[in-house]
Amino acid sequence: xxxxxxxxxxxxxxxxxxxxxxxxxxxxxxxxxxxxxxxxxxxxxxxxxxxxxxxxxxxxxxxxxxxxxxxxxxxxxxxxxxxxxxxxxxxxxxxxxxxxxxxxxxxxxxxxxxxxxxxxxxxxxxxxxxxxxxxxxxxxxxxxxxxxxxxxxxxxxxxxxxxxxxxxxxxxxxxxxxxxxxxxxxxxxxxxxxxxxxxxxxxxxxxxxxxxxxxxxxxxxxxxxxxxxxxxxxxxxxxxxxxxxxxxxxxxxxxxxxxxxxxxxxxxxxxxxxxxxxxxxxxxxxxxxxxxxxxxxxxxxxxxxxxxxxxxxxxxxxxxxxxxxxxxxxxxxxxxxxxxxxxxxxxxxxxxxxxxxxx
Amino acid sequence: xxxxxxxxxxxxxxxxxxxxxxxxxxxxxxxxxxxxxxxxxxxxxxxxxxxxxxxxxxxxxxxxxxxxxxxxxxxxxxxxxxxxxxxxxxxxxxxxxxxxxxxxxxxxxxxxxxxxxxxxxxxxxxxxxxxxxxxxxxxxxxxxxxxxxxxxxxxxxxxxxxxxxxxxxxxxxxxxxxxxxxxxxxxxxxxxxxxxxxxxxxxxxxxxxxxxxxxxxxxxxxxxxxxxxxxxxxxxxxxxxxxxxxxxxxxxxxxxxxxxxxxxxxxxxxxxxxxxxxxxxxxxxxxxxxxxxxxxxxxxxxxxxxxxxxxxxxxxxxxxxxxxxxxxxxxxxxxxxxxxxxxxx
Amino acid sequence: xxxxxxxxxxxxxxxxxxxxxxxxxxxxxxxxxxxxxxxxxxxxxxxxxxxxxxxxxxxxxxxxxxxxxxxxxxxxxxxxxxxxxxxxxxxxxxxxxxxxxxxxxxxxxxxxxxxxxxxxxxxxxxxxxxxxxxxxxxxxxxxxxxxxxxxxxxxxxxxxxxxxxxxxxxxxxxxxxxxxxxxxxxxxxxxxxxxxxxxxxxxxxxxxxxxxxxxxxxxxxxxxxxxxxxxxxxxxxxxxxxxxxxxxxxxxxxxxxxxxxxxxxxxxxxxxxxxxxxxxxxxx
Numbered sequence: 001x002x003x004x005x006x007x008x009x010x011x012x013x014x015x016x017x018x019x020x021x022x023x024x025x026x027x028x029x030x031x032x033x034x035x036x037x038x039x040x041x042x043x044x045x046x047x048x049x050x051x052x053x054x055x056x057x058x059x060x061x062x063x064x065x066x067x068x069x070x071x072x073x074x075x076x077x078x079x080x081x082x083x084x085x086x087x088x089x090x091x092x093x094x095x096x097x098x099x100x101x102x103x104x105x106x107x108x109x110x111x112x113x114x115x116x117x118x119x120x121x122x123x124x125x126x127x128x129x130x131x132x133x134x135x136x137x138x139x140x141x142x143x144x145x146x147x148x149x150x151x152x153x154x155x156x157x158x159x160x161x162x163x164x165x166x167x168x169x170x171x172x173x174x175x176x177x178x179x180x181x182x183x184x185x186x187x188x189x190x191x192x193x194x195x196x197x198x199x200x201x202x203x204x205x206x207x208x209x210x211x212x213x214x215x216x217x218x219x220x221x222x223x224x225x226x227x228x229x230x231x232x233x234x235x236x237x238x239x240x241x242x243x244x245x246x247x248x249x250x251x252x253x254x255x256x257x258x259x260x261x262x263x264x265x266x267x268x269x270x271x272x273x274x275x276x277x278x279x280x281x282x283x284x285x286x287x288x289x290x291x292x293x294x295x296x297x298x299x300x301x302x303x304x305x306x307x308x309x310x311x312x313x314x315x316x317x318x319x320x321x322x323x324x325x326x327x328x329x330x331x332x333x334x335x336x337x338x339x340x341x342x343x344x345x346x347x348x349x350x351x352x353x354x355x356x357x358x359x
Numbered sequence: 360x361x362x363x364x365x366x367x368x369x370x371x372x373x374x375x376x377x378x379x380x381x382x383x384x385x386x387x388x389x390x391x392x393x394x395x396x397x398x399x400x401x402x403x404x405x406x407x408x409x410x411x412x413x414x415x416x417x418x419x420x421x422x423x424x425x426x427x428x429x430x431x432x433x434x435x436x437x438x439x440x441x442x443x444x445x446x447x448x449x450x451x452x453x454x455x456x457x458x459x460x461x462x463x464x465x466x467x468x469x470x471x472x473x474x475x476x477x478x479x480x481x482x483x484x485x486x487x488x489x490x491x492x493x494x495x496x497x498x499x500x501x502x503x504x505x506x507x508x509x510x511x512x513x514x515x516x517x518x519x520x521x522x523x524x525x526x527x528x529x530x531x532x533x534x535x536x537x538x539x540x541x542x543x544x545x546x547x548x549x550x551x552x553x554x555x556x557x558x559x560x561x562x563x564x565x566x567x568x569x570x571x572x573x574x575x576x577x578x579x580x581x582x583x584x585x586x587x588x589x590x591x592x593x594x595x596x597x598x599x600x601x602x603x604x605x606x607x608x609x610x611x612x613x614x615x616x617x618x619x620x621x622x623x624x625x626x627x628x629x630x631x632x633x634x635x636x637x638x639x640x641x642x643x644x645x646x647x648x649x650x651x652x653x654x655x656x657x658x659x660x661x662x663x664x665x666x667x668x669x670x671x672x673x674x675x676x677x678x679x680x681x682x683x684x685x686x687x688x689x690x691x692x693x694x695x696x697x698x699x700x701x702x703x704x
Numbered sequence: 705x706x707x708x709x710x711x712x713x714x715x716x717x718x719x720x721x722x723x724x725x726x727x728x729x730x731x732x733x734x735x736x737x738x739x740x741x742x743x744x745x746x747x748x749x750x751x752x753x754x755x756x757x758x759x760x761x762x763x764x765x766x767x768x769x770x771x772x773x774x775x776x777x778x779x780x781x782x783x784x785x786x787x788x789x790x791x792x793x794x795x796x797x798x799x800x801x802x803x804x805x806x807x808x809x810x811x812x813x814x815x816x817x818x819x820x821x822x823x824x825x826x827x828x829x830x831x832x833x834x835x836x837x838x839x840x841x842x843x844x845x846x847x848x849x850x851x852x853x854x855x856x857x858x859x860x861x862x863x864x865x866x867x868x869x870x871x872x873x874x875x876x877x878x879x880x881x882x883x884x885x886x887x888x889x890x891x892x893x894x895x896x897x898x899x900x901x902x903x904x905x906x907x908x909x910x911x912x913x914x915x916x917x918x919x920x921x922x923x924x925x926x927x928x929x930x931x932x933x934x935x936x937x938x939x940x941x942x943x944x945x946x947x948x949x950x951x952x953x954x955x956x957x958x959x960x961x962x963x964x965x966x967x968x969x970x971x972x973x974x975x976x977x978x979x980x981x982x983x984x985x986x987x988x
C-alpha cells in the first residue's frame with residue numbers, strides 16, 4: 001500500500017517536473033512556496049487549519065498543505081520508509097517525543113539551524129530536542145498537561161499532591177490511563193516518592209517504582225484507554241478522581257460540570273510534540289520559516305487561547321493573562337516524562353506494566 | 360359411566376366456530392371413526408379430547424371424570440399423529456419406551472414392555488435401530504406401539520395412515536382394527552377416507568361445519584343416512600327430489616312410486632338411492648324411463664349413466680344382472696320402496 | 705435428480721470469483737499474519753523479516769497463560785449463558801404469532817446494529833452508582849444505597865451476553881422453526897409436562913444445532929475486546945485486549961500476530977475437540 005502510493009507519487013512528481021521545465025518558471029516558484037505539514041489528525045489538525053495555517057500563509061506567502069497523521073507510531077514508520085525511498089509524505093511533522101527519539105536513531109530528522117530560527121531563543125530549554133551529539137532534531141510544537149482531576153461534588157477540598165492516589169480513603173475511586181507510555185505514572189511515582197524521575201535510571205529504581213505503584217491498584221476503579229469514558233464518569237462523580245488533560249477539564253468546568261483540575265505540588269505531567277523535518281524533504285528553507293513562525297510568543301499565545309495547549313516559550317514573553325495562562329499551564333515545575341525509557345525499554349516496561357495492572 | 364362423553368363441546372378460534380355444540384358418547388372399547396371433509400372440525404375435536412386444545416365451552420368426561428381442563432400429560436392417553444412425530448434422536452426402542460421412562464418405570468420393565476410391543480407390531484429385534492432407517496409402514500407401527508406402551512385408556516389417531524401408499528394403507532387398516540379388538544381399547548380415529556372408516560369403525564361419526572351430522576354403525580350410515588350430506592358423503596348415491604301428489608303418494612320426476620310414503624306431514628323431500636339398488640329394465644317396465652348417456656365397464660361392475668328429464672341417475676350392476684344396453688338406448692328404471700331412503704329436508 | 709460434475713474449464717468459472725475473494729480477503733491476510741508472527745521485533749515500531757520464535761516464546765508464560773485461560777473461560781461462559789437464555793426464548797418465539805415474531809426479530813436486529821462501544825457505554829451507565837439500576841431498587845425500598853455494579857466480572861458477562869444474544873437467537877431461530885411442533889405435542893400426550901417435553905425432546909433433537917451455536921457464540925465472544933475494557937477491571941481483560949495493545953499502542957506487530965495465531969490455534973483445537981466429542985456421543 002505504502003510502496004504503491006510512493007511509486008505513484010514518484011511518477012506524478014517526475015511528470016510534473018518534466019512539464020514544469022517546459023512551462024513557465026513561475027509555476028516552479030509557486031511550487032517552491034509551499035509546505036506539507038503533518039499534524040495529529042482530528043482536533044489538532046482542525047484547530048490548526050482554522051486558526052494557524054491561513055495566518056501563516058498570509059504572513060509568509062507559503063502555502064500549507066496539512067496532512068492528518070495517524071495515531072501511534074504508524075506515521076513514524078511511514079516517514080521512515082518513505083525517506084528510504086527519498087520521499088517525504090510531509091516535510092514538517094508534529095511528532096511525539098518517543099517518536100522523535102526513535103527517528104533520531106535512524107537520522108530521520110534533518111538537523112535544524114537555530115540561526116534561521118531567531119524566535120528559538122524564546123523557547124523553554126526542554127522544548128529543544130537534540131541528537132546525542134548536540135544537533136537539533138526538533139523544536140517544541142505544542143505541549144499539554146495531564147493533571148490531578150477531581151469531582152468537586154465529591155471532593156469539596158482540592159487535593160494538593162499526587163499522594164492522594166495512594167490514600168486508602170480513595171479506594172475504588174480513581175480513573176487512570178491504561179498504558180505505561182501514556183499515563184506516565186512511573187514518573188509521577190518517582191517524583192512524588194523517590195526525589196525525581198532520575199530514580200528511574202536503573203532497573204532497580206524502576207522496579208521500586210513499580211512496587212510503589214502497585215499500592216495504587218486497590219484505589220483504581222477504571223484503567224481507561226478511551227478518554228470519553230473517564231470524562232463522563234468524572235463529570236457524574238461515578239469515578240471522582242484521576243488523571244486527565246488539564247485544558248479539557250478546564251473547559252468542562254467552564255461548561256458548569258462539577259470538575260476541577262489541580263496542579264499537585266510535585267507538578268503536572270507535561271507531554272509535548274515537536275516539529276521535525278524529514279531528511280527527504282527538499283523544503284528546508286520553508287520549514288525553518290514555518291518553525292520560526294510557530295515559535296513566536298504571539299503564536300504560542302494564540303495556540304493557548306484557541307487550541308488549549310501550553311506555551312513552549314517562556315511565560316514572560318507572551319501576553320497571556322494570569323487567567324489565560326492558568327487555563328493551560330502552571331508555574332510549578334512540571335514532571336517531564338522519561339521518553340528515553342520508552343524507546344530503550346519499551347517492551348520490558350510494557351510487560352511489567354501489564355503484569356502489574358492485569359495480574 | 361365407563362367411556363368417553365362429550366357434552367356440548369364448543370371451540371372457537373376468534374370469531375370462527377370450529378366445533379359447534381358437539382354431544383357424543385363413546386362407550387368403553389368402541390372404535391370410533393370421525394369422518395368428514397377437511398375443515399369440518401374433526402381434528403379440532405380430537406385435539407380437545409387429547410387436551411392439546413382447550414374447549415371454549417362444554418365438558419369432556421372420561422369414565423365419569425371431568426377432564427375438560429386436565430393437562431394433556433395427565434390424561435394417560437396414547438396418540439398417533441399424522442406426521443407420526445417419532446423422536447428423531449431416539450432409537451425405535453427408546454421411542455417406544457419414552458412414556459415409560461417419563462413415568463419412571465424401571466429399566467428392565469421398560470425393556471420387557473418394548474419387546475412385547477415390538478413383537479405385537481412384528482418388528483422384534485428392531486429396538487436399537489434409529490427411526491430414520493425405517494420404512495413408512497414400519498414407522499407407522501412404531502408410532503402405534505409407542506402410543507400403546509402404557510396401555511392407555513384412550514387411543515387417539517389423527518389421519519394415521521394418510522402417508523402410506525394405498526396397498527399398505529388397506530393392510531394397516533385391517534391390522535389396526537384387529538389390534539384394537541384384541542386390546543379392547545377405546546379408540547378414536549380421525550380420517551377423511553370413508554373406506555378406512557367403514558373398514559375399522561364400530562361407530563362412524565360424520566361431521567360437517569363443526570357439527571355431527573350422524574353417528575352410527577357403518578352399515579346404518581350407509582343404509583340409513585340421516586341427511587343428504589351424509590348420503591352424498593358416504594359412498595355414491597343418486598339424490599332425487601320427491602314430493603307428495605294430491606293423493607299423498609310419493610312422486611319422483613312426475614312418476615308415482617307405489618308403496619313409497621313421505622314422512623307424515625311432509626309433502627317434499629329428497630330421495631337417496633344407492634347405485635347398486637338401481638335396476639335397469641326394458642323401457643316402460645320400470646317406474647321411470649330414460650336414455651343411456653354413458654357406460655363405464657369396469658369388468659367386475661358396470662356403471663350405467665341414465666338421463667331422465669335432465670336428471671342423471673347412475674346404476675351399478677354386475678355384468679350378469681343387467682340387460683345389455685348401449686349409449687343412446689332407452690331403458691326403464693325400477694325403484695322399489697325398500698331401497699329408497701327419504702331424507703329430511 | 706443427478707447433478708453433472710463440471711466438465712470443462714468453463715464450468716468452474718462461477719467458482720473463481722468466490723475463490724478469489726476468499727484468497728484475497730482471508731487467505732492472504734491470515735498468511736501475512738502467520739508470517740509476521742515469526743518476524744524479528746525491533747523496539748520502536750519496526751520489524752524485520754526473519755524466522756524467529758521469540759514472539760511465541762514470550763507468550764509462553766504463566767502470565768499470558770492466565771490471560772488466555774480467562775479469555776477462554778469467559779467465552780465459554782458467555783456461550784453457555786447465551787444458549788441457555790436464547791433456546792427457551794427462541795422456542796417460545798417460534799410458537800408466537802407471525803406479527804409478534806417480526807417485532808421481536810426486528811428488535812433483536814436493531815441490537816445487532818449497535819456497536820460494541822454503545823453497548824459498553826449503555827451498560828456502564830446502567831451499572832453505575834450515580835445513574836444506574838440500583839437507584840431504582842433504592843427508590844423501591846429494596847436497597848439501602850445505590851452502588852456501582854461495574855467494573856466487575858458480572859458486568860462484563862452481562863454486556864457480552866447482551867451483545868451475543870441476538871446472534872444466538874438468529875442462529876437458533878431457523879432450526880426451531882423447522883422443528884416439527886407435533887414432536888412436543890406427542891411428548892405431552894405420552895405423559896411429559898411441557899417443561900419435560902422441552903428437555904427430553906426439543907433440546908436433544910436440536911443437539912447438533914445447539915453445539916454449532918455454542919461454538920459460534922464462543923468464537924464471537926473470544927474476539928470481544930471493548931466490553932471487557934469498558935465494564936471490567938484489568939483482570940477481566942481478554943487476550944484480545946492485550947493483542948490490541950500490542951498491535952496499536954506498542955506497535956509490536958510480530959508479538960500481536962503471534963498471540964493472535966496462538967489464539968486461533970487454541971480456538972480451532974477446542975472446536976475440533978467439541979466436534980469429536982459430539983461424534984463420540986452420537987456413536988455411543
